[in-house]
Amino acid sequence: MKRILVTGASGYIGGRLIPMLLDRGYSVRCLARDPKKLEGRPWTHQVEIVAGDVLDPESLRRALDGCAVAYYLVHAMMAGERSFVDRDRTAASNFAEAAEQVGLERIIYLGGLGRRADHLSDHLASRQEVGDILRGGAVPVTELRAAMIIGSGSASFEMMRSLVKRLPVMICPKWVRTRNQPIAVRDVLGYLVGCLEQPKTAYGIFDIGGPDVLTYKDMMIRYAAMQGLRRRIIVVPVLTPRLSAYWINLVTPIPASLAFPLVEGLRAEVICHNNRIRDLVPIPLTPFGEAVQRAMDKVHENNVSTRWSNAALPSRAALLRRPQFDPDRFPLRDVQRVEAETSSSVLFDRVQRIGGSTGYYYGNFLWWIRGAMDRIVGGVGLRRGRRDPVEIYIGDALDFWRVEDFVPGHRLLLHAEMRVPGDAWLEFRVEPRESQRSVLTQTAYFKPSGVLGRLYWYACLPAHLFIFSGMAQSIVRSAEASSDHSEAGHRQEGSASLTGSPGVPMVREPSADDVPAGGVSR
Template sequence: MRVLVTGASGYVGGRLVPLLLDAGHDVRCLARTPDKLRDHPWRDRVDVVRGDVTDGSGLAEALAGVDTAYYLVHAMGGGRGFAGQDALGARVFACAAEKAGVGRVVYLGGLAPEGVPLSAHMASRSEVGEILLASAVPAVVLRAAVIIGSGSASFEMLRHLTERLPVMTTPRWVRSRVQPIAVRDVLRLLVESAELPPGTDRTFDVGGPEVLTYAEMIQRFAAVAGIRRRWIIPVPVLSPGLSSLWVGLVTPVPPSIARPLVESLRHDAVTREDDLSDLLDDHDRLRFDEAVRLALRRVDQARVDTRWSSAAWPTAPSDPLPTDPDWAGGSLYTDERSRPVDAPPDRLWAVVEGIGGEQGWYSWPLAWAARGWIDLAVGGVGLRRGRRDPRRLRAGDSVDFWRVEEIVPGELLRLRAEMRLPGLAWLELGVGREDGRTVYRQRALFRPRGLAGHLYWKAVTPFHGLVFGSMARNIARRAGHEG
């Protein structure tokens, strides 16, 4: 089957394309800026057409010969006039799909209650669904509430609020009932929607197996993430506008994104039917805790990139994508440094591999000793373990209060901290070549757990120049002098 995906550079579209390919479909993508798809690993397996749903450019070419078209375009930021633009795009697309003889349009909208005034955001999404259903082309409109997966705006707001606020005064919407659904379940249903009986033309509510209040989702997230139970104090005075500013203040989610999310939480978002599951004979849904666990696994399982690139492509829909916004994927603080070295790579590597133990850490011995004493005082391992061999390391070795997590001889040494910390920490030391010169690369990473983790990083950041800066200088100097 030939399918078209609009919005392939977005959160859902970028995860849907590889699943459609795996299902054996011939995939084409419509993009206003095709270069945004350039670095996706599936780029060479799809056709890409430059076009825009609002002015109709490229639609005839993109829709030619298409059996099913996925319409995943939506102005999430909600700037002035966004609803009109959304409606215009849907009408232009529906008309072009009719002319091209498309067999079906599939749209992912929002789950909203009936008979109550909707936020501008939810009203716009509902209007787009109605426009598509009113066209001559059969439409399948899936309506979902909070989607649980790394990179989902709703999930990221939940993640950051829970991690950063042990005590929070919250608006009344924390009592709203929500039926969250895992992103992998949404994507599977989208893929399977292409196989529905011909002529299927209606909306379907989709949700997970549990109905929770937003406050319950916060507490369940905290339990899965291994942080303490949160104290939630609802207050009646925060309007959606003030709430979005509050969310923007305590989380990295931009207010322009937070506002439509907050406004959509004013009402319950619970499914009224589960007909799609019956039609597809697909009733298997992840429970909330498991969906959260999958969304958190990339960092919690210490999958830090080994090749000094910004991120690794995921192996599951719940994982973050490099194309997700900067505020997605949770907090991962970094301190990166590099220095040219007047020595061949093998000599620099010998210094890197010999770090720790009797050799020390090449910077402020008293500071490292003090950190070891503090760790011992709070029940940690301290610096007393040393290392197995003074010159050689292998994966799994202990090095003072670090553990060798990854070693690529001559290139990379990654150490995982085993000291007592409010989070997870790694130290990477690397050897490379740039412009014919040896280069030393150093990166410290910290994944905070709860507010204490964020405060810890802020507290130690002023000392990084002394500790990590001197480490980089001294390792480079030591490698040069050993010649």
Template sequence: MVRCVVTGATGYVGGRLAPRLLDAGHTVRCVTRDAGRLRDVPWATRAEIVTADLAEPEGLAEVLADTDVAYYLVHSMGGPDFEAADRRAARNFAAAARAAGVRRIVYLGGPDPGDADASPHLRSRAEVGDILLAGGVPTVVLRAAVILGSGSASFEMLRYLTERLPAMVTPRWVRNRIQPIAIRDVLRYLVAWADVPDEVNRAFDIGGPEVLTYADMMRRYAAVTGLRPRLIVPVRVLSPKLSALWVGAVTPVPGRIARPLVASLVHEAVCAEHDIARYVPDPPGGLIGFDDAVRLGLAKIRDADVETRWATAAWTGAPAEPLPTDPNWSGGTAYVDERTRPVHAPDAALWRVVEGIGGETGWYSFPLAWSVRGWMDRLSGGVGLRRGRRDPHRLHVGEALDFWRVEEIVPGHLLRLRAEMRVPGRAWLEMYVEPGPDGSVYRQRAVFLPRGLAGHLYWKAVSPFHAVVFGGMARNIAHAAERAAG
């Protein structure tokens, strides 16, 4: 049994690694800035969850105490001075690991940037690896390019570009060579390094068995999924910035996430060595090829068995403030739209409708208005509606749900969503299920805390539409529950 610490457990890779380490018989301590976001994951009761911020060195050594292997799976995807933030977090972590006597650090980074013209994102990932390697604790840096798996940002980008565009004018980087790797192989490497006894202190390139261009990947994806062959015409005029806007318009991946992804594709990302096989041998059937990785990812999506998604990770900033409980809002102004409807259906039927809201199901009210609001958000650099939901039936705290995030869920009673669309203030939507004389009662509350004059003007501009949007939503949710109950 190995004692493991996993940082980034609310992210795409960390959220899959923690349960696999537990299944392998290891103990797992997850480090997160917001422990509530791991409250409802299926494996939460099997792990120890502690709250800490890698940007603050105080207490990190205690968090890492009695640890054999520490997994460093955090990084910024942009924001002001993100390189300095990543540098500071890595230095704090390395120092704390050394003080705590950690046996090994394992870091999942990006491909070797190679030259000075590399993107800031790739340079920062490489710098973090160098800091950890020089930190005094034996460190393994795994350098991966495109990771293919259900719910990964890279996979979603490839999937939507290929499925939605039978013919496309593309930037030149679609001709660059890439060595993608399946998420299953990434996780196999990560788990294996908990048991490798050698005191290795170096970086390893990791990739799948095939080297492809991005255009090859789109064509192969189309072939695997039975789509007609895609017409791809590379041109010279689409810069990485314009490419990110193009990706943001066509796929669920917003521009601020697409930018570092595109920037990592501008340079070729092919493994220079496969030395990792000396320590973690390839499986008997070999590493997973591109076509099989696509099939596995799509099967997970089809079966609603997506463990983690890129949208669930907290990409920027500190954890958002929850809905204030002070009834006077600390002297500020709160706008509230509240609606209540009796429902001639049992509590359980109403709750199934509430918990299944969003994604492909929609929001039970004026679809055009929701669609327009989603497009407005994307045009302003927000996430829009396309993030959808991970599971069509179940939600847990911290999950992304279209342009909301689940802030609280009390099964059978309350679903509270925090807005992540771009608005001049903070907004929440609460949905309650309560007992009623003829079945149940649905109660809905929208709360908006304006920021400055723009916030007040925003609420006044949209409030005339609330009767249609929020009123229709409450009415249609009630009707859906009654229909479901028969």
């Protein structure tokens, strides 16, 4: 079978496309800036992963060499920056040139729906320009242009779901009356695979959408009815896309930097003006209501394979900064070391559940306040949650953290993506001891950015003393209670003594500059 290159393998669409290609017997190669971030997926051992970047032409040539077809599934979405347009142009030019040099047979590109005459948003216009640049090369290109994608974990769907869930009465801008042709994520994937297997789609530009044409208001009302909710929507002409984005930032998990391009894209009508793809790739299309129900079923089953937050933050900082963890770079830190009367596997199970619906085991209200403060200043806050309540992949978003390393049973390393004047990391290590005992080492690292960063750390010092030590001890208590429950079967006396026990053994490990950094010696 043909070897297929998939770019954007850690993204929302790419992560779902790869297993479909594998099921059909294709040999798949994945392009990743950091190959480590594809570790742990169910399909990792079945694919070839190569390091590369669409902004690095030489790495693209290496990745494309030997492939027959490539999926181009990368695109920047950064509110408030014009530079993303230039980066998209450069990336598309690099890809088209490298594809031509290695003799690629075809490029399949997923872009955005809409007519340029309708004054598309910068992001939709950029997506279509990327298609033009790819077609400017010698390699045949198939471009699919999609509207709003309905699926568990998609940014558009989660934005709509959160608005309807949290607001009984919504004051909305006039763009909620703009027509849209939403498409189920399974249908997008069906078209992507179908085009690969249908040579007649080469050199074509195809609009793809579902069977229903709806306004955004229609979609919210229908979703509310399906959830048994009564919602009132009041449309006013004065709300701008930017004001709407800030409101979405406060109410939904979607940060303002991503909400703004999503809202801007909804101002222009995005419906299919040609349906040629239906004859060439005749897949059954999913009605809006069925697509919503499938998405909600996945959410309720905790079976969301990819999520909009899989990708890195849509900001200049996220592109320019390649986080590298080096403990020697962090002058400020808090170390908590707690011994546990349970196995390392049980203890680490508690660690890897942190965040999301589980919370932080201690001082959750304070964590909520910190998340709310972050949302107010345009950060991601805590509402982003996590893709799965137990399962973790490197690269997953976890509230306002990003998973940078994950060694099952041993280590979890989180990098802060909240707004903070410095660089912050949180590391958990679990080590086994004799006789079914273990030890948790929890370390918060901080590298301040100038005087403001140091002021921030010291101002938070009282909270750190309270939260970090309490969190480490509470994780251990939870693990011990879980272990006792499984071993003794509802042994209520042991459970009661554990949950009320103030005397968990704890060893405080001081380090350089650690006394002012926070923590309590015991």
